[in-house]
Amino acid sequence: MSVVLTKNPMDALYNEFKEKAEAISAEVHRVADVKAARELVTKIIKELGTNKVVYAPSELTQSIDVQAIGKDAGVEMTSENLRQNAADAGLGISQLDYAIAEIGTLVGNATSIESRMVSILPPVHVALVRTANILPNLLETIALYNNKLGELPRYLTFVTGPSRTSDIERVLTIGVHGPGRLIIVFID
């Protein structure tokens, strides 16, 4: 379903991001437009076989029309009462603002309670990001926020791969308190 586009200035950064993020167990896709994104997200939901999906309203969730996706996939799609709903949903969908190629990290303003609840409580998190917003490295990302310190979000989040632990005998285990799967969808 994901397409690889050629001759796009973001290609190199995207490829680097994909390599780094996959190395830490994230799943990375890229689609050409919102229509393709809609199809991909529908497919992911169907494959998961869940009946409840929660989302954090944002510009991208609106453009892919999550409510319509919910209908197509035949699941309850909600952003209400998330203390309860996010805790027993099979999937959470939210938008992140930037991606950092060098380390495979997503970055975004997570001040809204919805964006945090849906990205940490369900076992799977789908993150929507604009392909144009891939930045080269951490220091430039920090510099970017540093340039507009007055608008620093109250809750700025950096997410790299699914939740993990090595606390028992140093054996890596994916998925502890946060999601066990992180699926990233880049939209061109």
Next chain:
Amino acid sequence: MAIAKLKQDINSALNNDNLTGALGRFGEAYLPAREKAYEGKDFAAIREQIKEIKSYAADHMEELAEQFAKQAEKNGAKVFRAKTAAEAKEYIAKVVKEHNAKTVIKSKSMASEEIHLNDYLLKNTGVDEVAETDLGEWIIQLCGQRPSHMVMPAIHMTRDEVAEIFSKETNQNLDPDIAKLVKVARENLRQKFLRAGIGISGANIAVAETGTIVMCTNEGNGRLTTTVPPVHIILVGLEKLVPKFKDVGPILEALPRSATGQKITSYVTMISGPTPAIDLDGNIIEQKELHIVLMDNGRTAMRDDPMFKQALQCIRCASCLNVCPVFQKVGGHVYGHVYTGGIGTILTAFLNSFEKAGELQNLCLRCERCKTYCPGKIDLPALIAELRRRTVEKNGLPMGQKLILEKVLTNRKLFHSLLRTASVAQKPFVKGNVIRHLPLFFSGLTEGRSLPAIAAKPLRDKVGHYVPKSKPKAKVGYYAGCLGDFVYPEQGEAAYKVLGKMGMEIVFPLEQTCCGIPATQMGAPEVAVKLAKQNIEAFEKEGLDYIVSLCPTCVEVLKHHYVDYLKNDPAWKERAEKFAAKVVDFPTFVAKHGNNLKFKKLFTKATYHDSCHMKRTLNVWKEPRELLNKAGVKLVEMKGCDECCGFGGSYSIKMPEISKAILDKKLVNAEAAGADVLALDCPGCKMQIAGGLDAKGSKLPVKHTVELLAEALDD
């Protein structure tokens, strides 16, 4: 009394196979992972930046604390400045009571461990539970232990133990399957998150400019703690302050890489003010309550101490523990406090008790490994030595040691004549080339290691002033060191042979004496200063171009410590500097000036042991290998070639059990290399390794590089 308890703890740790196994495995995996994480990064540059940021922050602690508080309050947080642990606890308890919370969840915070917050809340508020949510911390909490590592608190436990603990907690019979155990933790803690009224977390960085708190976690518990409960309390020590938002960059680049070999942790959260939350009834709260407790508890005292201020550059990555050979053998619990390892010893002094720390400094080998890895660029071994000095200053040295150091060591004639007497007196004890009792700091019982005998004739009686037939290329002063002079004269003779072939004129100043390191290590720097002056005087008279020694520790002392000891003594400062400028270690000197040397092939397979002070302090490790190559020796590297042999000067006497455990690993690696000979460049390491091999009945000979070179010389 206390030392006896420490020894007991050490012995039980050394006999704990789980512990030594888990730590050993981790120790081996850590370095390659770290290396990989730093690929393409300039560690030296990053640590320099961190040092600058953090030392500035330490100097401006109060200013930054005020700025932080002001900014965070402007953002909508409530900031409380706690001078002491008690104040911090009272404040947090007050908040807990105000909200009538029954369940409190915590995301890893060493500061809260430091003040024993959980206990306090359970006793002084109406809470039913204070749950640690980091998996490792939770395991520790359930079995009533303390964390043994700052980053991996449960590293000392096995899956079987965890299964047992979780089985008890959940009333189930759980298999020791790690993935399943993690799931059990997830489900259990999930319930606690969802019913928690208050979340308490720590912080990795606090930015004064923006009032921002930065937190790094992998499991996601940090995000849950800061998101789900409608009240959030952050407990942060003053040492976490940095001035600017951009300062987060370098710290965030180093912290995960140095801690666990990750490029970044799964979650990094930067909180700059209260966010919306959902209360227990499902209502949206537009602004949750956010409390930030800025805690001092000994940190300004640390800042006010000219030496220990440096320790505030610590970013709590724990890499000093990860590379510490002692920690790898005994784990964190023997340190007996919240903070463990090298940095733990220092923090314990200021955040808990100086007494305890004075005892803990005995654990440090001074192998200097931590210093090369510390991203805060802290000279941990020097700070630990300073702890030692202060303890001695306060409590005094034991009479015997005092007598030896002050009366014997500073009186060269007496010292040397005692050594000579010993070479005779030891005769009844010598069996083959092995002896069990030696005077002074070589004395004491040893286990699993034979000690060499004192030579019948010291080096000073065998060599003297050598003048080459042709015009000398330079005039070299030979510094033997105690071991080189009285135990291994053959090494010095070999050195004379090589230096002579290089066309050097060689002088052995007879007034030279002990470099002083044992005195420094025992906490009597005034004795070391006396010895420094004696040595400087002895060499000054000779009009030398260079001063060469086979012992890297002596070179380090002569070249670096003397200048430092005498820097405030105008009459001596310049003399020490002139002297120091001439001092050079043997391999470097030969590599530089020995191009004319001709060797016949030795046809030997050698493996090489890097001495801690040669490799890390003097940064010399290529040179001896090149020289051995030139001599026709085939080098087969052993595993862990630059890991400490466990000698550490008087350490092998003070902490023989640990010293031996570290030595054992070295011996296994040395023998596994399958070489004909083990080469090294330090008489101390030779004493340790050769002694260990001898006691084990191994036939592998140990030679100083210079001995192999002398053998290979083509005369």
